[in-house]
Amino acid sequence: MIVAIDGPAGAGKSTIARSLAAKLGFTYIDTGAMYRAVALWALRVGVDLDDLHRLEQLAKEANIEFSASASTVRLNGEDVTDAIRDPEVSRAASKVSMAPGVRRAMRLEQRRIASTHSVVMEGRDIGTVVFPEAQVKVFLDADPHIRAGRRAAESGGAVEDIAVELAERDHRDRTRAEAPLTQAPDAEYLDTTGLTPVQVEEAILKLVRERTSNGKAHH
Numbered sequence: 001m002i003v004a005i006d007g008p009a010g011a012g013k014s015t016i017a018r019s020l021a022a023k024l025g026f027t028y029i030d031t032g033a034m035y036r037a038v039a040l041w042a043l044r045v046g047v048d049l050d051d052l053h054r055l056e057q058l059a060k061e062a063n064i065e066f067s068a069s070a071s072t073v074r075l076n077g078e079d080v081t082d083a084i085r086d087p088e089v090s091r092a093a094s095k096v097s098m099a100p101g102v103r104r105a106m107r108l109e110q111r112r113i114a115s116t117h118s119v120v121m122e123g124r125d126i127g128t129v130v131f132p133e134a135q136v137k138v139f140l141d142a143d144p145h146i147r148a149g150r151r152a153a154e155s156g157g158a159v160e161d162i163a164v165e166l167a168e169r170d171h172r173d174r175t176r177a178e179a180p181l182t183q184a185p186d187a188e189y190l191d192t193t194g195l196t197p198v199q200v201e202e203a204i205l206k207l208v209r210e211r212t213s214n215g216k217a218h219h
Contacts, residue, residue, distance in 0.1 A: 001026070001118040002133075003208060004126035007140035008170050008181060010147030012192050013122040016140065016200050018071070021120040023201070024208065029066060029113060030073070031123030031130070032093070034106050036084035037064050037075040039092035049095045056101025064109065085155070094169055097124075100178045124173055127184035135211045137187035138204055144170075146193050 003026065005017050014030055021028035038059045039049075047054045065074040073081045083089065096102055103125075110121060110130050121130070127137035142150075148163035155162070173181035183189060188207055192200050 001135055001208075001212070002114055002131050003120040003136040003138070003204070004131050004134035004184075004187075005120065005122040005138045005140055005204075006124055006127050006181070006183070006187065007122075007138075008124075008147065008173065009166050010151045011140040011142045012150065012197065012200065013140050015197050016192075016204065017120045017122040019197070020201055020204055020208075023205065024118070024120065027066070027113065027117040027119045029110065029119055029121040031106065031110060031121060031126065033066075033073045033084060034062075034064050034109070035097040035102070036089055036093040037073060037080055038062055038102060038106075039096040040080055040084050040086075040089050041075060042096060043089065043092055049092055052099045052101055055096055055099045056105060059099075059102040059105035062105075087155070087157075094172060098172070098176050098178065103178055124181040125179035127187050128182055129179045132184070136204070136207050137184050138207065139183040139187040139189050140200070141189065141191050143191075143193045 003020065005013050007013050017030070018028050038055070041058050041062060042049060042055060047058060049055070063076050066072070067074070071081065072079055073084060107130050113119060114121065114131065123130070127134055127139070144166060145163065148159050148166050151157070151162045151166065152159045170181070190200060190203060
């Protein structure tokens with residue numbers, strides 16, 4: 001079974017997806033972390049972020065793993081969980097994820113993982129491009145100011161600066177040619193602005209239960 005959770009930065013996808021996966025006993029996959037890992041590697045080896053061919057090669061060679069506990073991300077065997085959250089890596093990841101070859105390589109990897117496990121996968125284009133056939137699709141959103149606040153709480157940055165950065169990222173994500181951030185027509189829209197993580201999780205679990213009890217008759 002595939003649960004696809006899409007939405008802009010800071011909507012709460014990671015928090016929700018991670019605890020959902022734990023509750024359901026599914027594998028959690030943070031696709032953003034995959035792009036960040038490729039970006040980290042590109043920065044480390046000094047690849048020009050406009051060199052689409054080299055970026056695609058790196059993406060194909062990258063061995064990215066998520067641990068069972070879902071909080072660790074490994075790149076080629078090394079724990080990069082903290083390294084990929086660096087602001088410089090975030091900026092690079094935003095560029096790297098615009099490269100069509102990188103997206104293709106990551107998509108193959110995402111499909112490979114989901115072919116053998118039930119997954120909760122979160123990102124920008126899971127329900128639209130990676131798994132249009134996902135049984136449960138959710139589009140998580142929240143007021144931009146709330147999203148900036150959540151990110152600031154995570155990173156300790158200034159809310160104003162982060163708000164500007166998120167607005168730029170939203171614009172890039174929504175307008176890029178390759179797999180833009182957009183809500184799938186059959187996705188459930190969830191505004192998390194006034195909700196606690198527990199309430200959001202309950203709403204999604206309810207969807208999962210409906211989908212599993214009704215089979216696929218209802219869309």
